[in-house]
Amino acid sequence: MSEAPLLQARDLHKTYRMGRLDVPVLRGADFTMRKGEWVAILGSSGSGKSTLMHLLGLLDEPDRGRGGVWFEGQPVAGLRGGARNHYRNRSVGFVFQFYHLLPELTVLENAMLPCRVAGAGRAAAGHVRSLLTAFGLDHRLHHRPRELSGGERQRVAIARALANEPRVLLADEPTGNLDARTGGEILDMITGLHRQGLSIAMVTHDPAVAARADRVVQLVDGRVADR
Amino acid sequence: MYAIQLANRYLTSRIIPLIAVGAVALCVALVVIVVSVMSGFLDMLKSSGRTLMGDVVINYPVRGMPWYDELVRAIEAEPAAQAATPLVDTYGLLRMPYPQGAEKEVVTANVWGIDPASFERVTDYSRTLHWRPPADQAEADAMGPDDPRRKLSPRIVADGLALRRGDTGEPGLVMGLHVSIVNERQRDGSYRSRYGWFMPDHRVTLTLVPISAKGTVAEPREQVFPVVNEFRSAVYQIDKNRVMIPLAEAQRMLRLDEGTLHDMEAPPNADGSQPVLGRSPARVHRVLVRARPGVTPDQLREAVETAYARFEQACAADPSKLVKPPLREMVSILTWEQHLRDLIGPVEKEREMMRILFSIVYLVCAGLVLSIFWAIVQEKSRDIGILRSIGASRGGVLWIFLQYGLVIGLVGGVVGIGLGWLVITNINAIHQAIGERAPLWSWTACFAASTIALLMTVRQGLRGVLLPTLLWLVGAITLGLAGAGLMAHRGTLIWDPAVYYFSTIPDRVDWVTAGITWLGAVVFSVLGASVPAAKAADIDPVRALRHE
Numbered sequence: 001m002s003e004a005p006l007l008q009a010r011d012l013h014k015t016y017r018m019g020r021l022d023v024p025v026l027r028g029a030d031f032t033m034r035k036g037e038w039v040a041i042l043g044s045s046g047s048g049k050s051t052l053m054h055l056l057g058l059l060d061e062p063d064r065g066r067g068g069v070w071f072e073g074q075p076v077a078g079l080r081g082g083a084r085n086h087y088r089n090r091s092v093g094f095v096f097q098f099y100h101l102l103p104e105l106t107v108l109e110n111a112m113l114p115c116r117v118a119g120a121g122r123a124a125a126g127h128v129r130s131l132l133t134a135f136g137l138d139h140r141l142h143h144r145p146r147e148l149s150g151g152e153r154q155r156v157a158i159a160r161a162l163a164n165e166p167r168v169l170l171a172d173e174p175t176g177n178l179d180a181r182t183g184g185e186i187l188d189m190i191t192g193l194h195r196q197g198l199s200i201a202m203v204t205h206d207p208a209v210a211a212r213a214d215r216v217v218q219l220v221d222g223r224v225a226d227r
Numbered sequence: 228m229y230a231i232q233l234a235n236r237y238l239t240s241r242i243i244p245l246i247a248v249g250a251v252a253l254c255v256a257l258v259v260i261v262v263s264v265m266s267g268f269l270d271m272l273k274s275s276g277r278t279l280m281g282d283v284v285i286n287y288p289v290r291g292m293p294w295y296d297e298l299v300r301a302i303e304a305e306p307a308a309q310a311a312t313p314l315v316d317t318y319g320l321l322r323m324p325y326p327q328g329a330e331k332e333v334v335t336a337n338v339w340g341i342d343p344a345s346f347e348r349v350t351d352y353s354r355t356l357h358w359r360p361p362a363d364q365a366e367a368d369a370m371g372p373d374d375p376r377r378k379l380s381p382r383i384v385a386d387g388l389a390l391r392r393g394d395t396g397e398p399g400l401v402m403g404l405h406v407s408i409v410n411e412r413q414r415d416g417s418y419r420s421r422y423g424w425f426m427p428d429h430r431v432t433l434t435l436v437p438i439s440a441k442g443t444v445a446e447p448r449e450q451v452f453p454v455v456n457e458f459r460s461a462v463y464q465i466d467k468n469r470v471m472i473p474l475a476e477a478q479r480m481l482r483l484d485e486g487t488l489h490d491m492e493a494p495p496n497a498d499g500s501q502p503v504l505g506r507s508p509a510r511v512h513r514v515l516v517r518a519r520p521g522v523t524p525d526q527l528r529e530a531v532e533t534a535y536a537r538f539e540q541a542c543a544a545d546p547s548k549l550v551k552p553p554l555r556e557m558v559s560i561l562t563w564e565q566h567l568r569d570l571i572g573p574v575e576k577e578r579e580m581m582r583i584l585f586s587i588v589y590l591v592c593a594g595l596v597l598s599i600f601w602a603i604v605q606e607k608s609r610d611i612g613i614l615r616s617i618g619a620s621r622g623g624v625l626w627i628f629l630q631y632g633l634v635i636g637l638v639g640g641v642v643g644i645g646l647g648w649l650v651i652t653n654i655n656a657i658h659q660a661i662g663e664r665a666p667l668w669s670w671t672a673c674f675a676a677s678t679i680a681l682l683m684t685v686r687q688g689l690r691g692v693l694l695p696t697l698l699w700l701v702g703a704i705t706l707g708l709a710g711a712g713l714m715a716h717r718g719t720l721i722w723d724p725a726v727y728y729f730s731t732i733p734d735r736v737d738w739v740t741a742g743i744t745w746l747g748a749v750v751f752s753v754l755g756a757s758v759p760a761a762k763a764a765d766i767d768p769v770r771a772l773r774h775e
């Protein structure tokens with residue numbers, strides 16, 4: 001073994017409680033991603049893809065006592081408070097299917113938000129602007145999200161995810177809400193970022209999308225299987 | 228940083244916070260107005276206390292205290308006392324010069340016989356004299372053409388101070404501004420003569436009833452006095468009732484003046500009269516005492532009690548004084564606050580009521596902010612989930628909403644104080660306006676606005692949008708009702724000076740209370756915001772982002 005994987009999950013369990021009923025979604029899922037790798041996660045609807053992504057991004061906690069998540073060889077699943085926020089803010093960037101931009105903020109302000117949360121305002125502005133420019137949004141900087149098309153919104157969301165230059169981009173069906181052409185444009189963008197060295201974990205339904213990735217895994221019965 | 232930005236955006240991008248600001252402002256304004264008026268009352272009462280009766284009053288009604296000159300001297304020898312003055316206090320009938328014809332109006336009056344020079348030292352009596360000629364041409368020009376002050380004789384203040392007409396030397400009478408019915412208060416606070424009567428141009432007849440040593444009523448005595456000035460203590464009850472005449476006149480009319488003392492037990496002289504024992508001294512009912520600066524009324528009262536004891540002993544030991552002063556137990560020695568208990572008590576009670584109102588208003592503020600923020604947090608939970616998912620801390624989210632509450636408290640407080648200030652400084656004019664019929668323009672304007680709103684209702688209704696239609700309709704109805712109310716308004720006297728003691732409403736903002744209220748509004752807005760803020764901080768990002 002030369003180097004620890006960039007992001008790794010071992011034996012993840014996640015059970016939701018529905019009233020009195022326990023619904024197990026992940027049952028010992030393993031996931032490994034090396035530095036610079038693009039991994040696509042396939043799976044039928046309700047198989048737990050989003051759940052896995054949330055656990056990798058520390059947005060949620062796995063069931064206690066078993067398994068965990070490692071980032072650059074360090075266990076992170078149990079992080080609390082400031083360290084957990086720091087991981088969400090710096091180590092990973094999250095992209096959602098439904099963009100999730102703040103309607104009261106402009107495009108630039110939305111993309112800047114992680115920098116502001118990190119306490120770096122002005123310093124990061126140049127970097128974020130150049131990201132938005134690279135994504136073809138330079139004429140939209142001061143518009144509100146509701147004035148943008150779906151593709152434009154998703155590009156803003158990706159710029160936001162990359163604002164703090166994270167090591168990993170976690171994308172949960174980034175093209176799921178877009179038509180084929182717009183989705184293709186977004187995929188081209190992501191491919192470009194991957195070429196520049198970004199590590200990507202991406203959830204998708206679409207085998208054609210998955211085909212662009214270095215490696216494809218499938219979530220079946222709460223476990224990850226290689227394909 | 229992002230917290231400030233977001234709080235700012237959430238504040239400026241919607242209407243609800245404006246409603247919260249308005250509600251907080253109204254609460255603050257309410258408290259500021261009511262408390263300022265109440266504090267103004269108490270201040271007026273306290274400052275008028277001196278004007279009315281000095282700091283401490285020695286009271287021995289009806290029969291009066293003899294040797295009061297010596298008592299005054301004994302009191303003034305006390306370092307705590309600044310000055311003391313003797314006073315005769317009785318009731319009498321006052322026959323007015325009006326109306327025209329033989330049937331004149333008669334009123335009852337509380338009559339004070341005063342020694343003007345020492346009375347002035349104790350009570351600042353001169354400040355209450357109402358009629359003064361204009362100080363200079365500018366002041367004269369500012370007065371209305373029918374203002375009686377324009378043609379006052381320059382003598383009038385000196386006459387009022389001396390209770391004597393300077394030209395003829397006649398003893399004069401000074402009466403409270405509302406004893407007669409002829410003085411009519413104007414909007415600007417000045418007074419005009421009603422029916423063309425001006426009291427200092429006239430004479431009144433005063434009738435007093437002396438009480439004999441046995442406590443029976445003797446032959447009433449009447450005397451005509453020229454009115455030399457009028458006074459305004461600002462306490463309506465007093466301005467309506469009290470007249471003042473020189474001490475000597477009052478004593479003479481009440482047979483409290485110096486006389487000879489006859490031995491009623493000895494056999495009569497050859498001419499039928501009783502043998503003379505000696506001198507019977509003049510008497511007064513009260514001695515008013517003013518404290519030296521820095522001496523509290525209670526300290527002064529103790530000093531006066533000592534002085535009275537000393538005076539009583541000295542008189543008892545003096546064989547030349549056949550008539551002895553009343554025993555200490557028979558004499559009441561009270562501070563003016565104790566003396567005017569029935570005047571001050573209700574105001575203090577009302578202020579206590581205010582304190583209760585205070586806390587309720589704060590709770591209203593907090594509740595308002597709480598419910599409004601609760602709704603906002605509910606609506607913004609997705610945003611909060613996003614923030615948490617990109618690494619915002621719980622503290623950061625909490626801070627957004629606390630700041631939000633802080634700003635609403637701060638701004639609402641400032642607006643409220645401004646509003647309160649506006650109302651307070653114009654409170655007498657507002658009251659005056661409420662007391663009169665609403666002017667024509669006010670209700671025509673309301674009706675015009677109502678008509679426009681009605682047209683807008685129809686227009687929006689035709690366009691088929693419900694909310695604006697409804698809002699315009701509500702506006703039209705409100706304006707129409709306001710117009711109808713104004714049109715029907717016949718003038719109501721809300722502030723009855725007879726009930727509230729003072730003839731004007733205090734119109735100065737109590738800045739200390741305003742400051743405290745503002746702080747309270749801020750604290751309670753933040754407290755109100757803290758509950759939804761804590762809820763926001765507890766939002767689980769995954770849950771908040773799950774469904775679209």
Ligand SMILES: Nc1ncnc2c1ncn2[C@@H]1O[C@H](COP(=O)(O)OP(=O)(O)OP(=O)(O)O)[C@@H](O)[C@H]1O
Binds near residue numbers: 023046052
């Ligand atoms: N908070 C929750 N409470 C109860 N059940 C949940 C909760 N979140 C997810 N689930 C259930 O867990 C299962 C997996 O959900 P998840 O969103 O991870 O699926 P997914 O693979 O992302 O599906 P999709 O492709 O439709 O997005 C689903 O059956 C879902 O109903």
Ligand SMILES: [Mg+2]
Binds near residue numbers: 049050051172
């Ligand atoms: Mg999903």
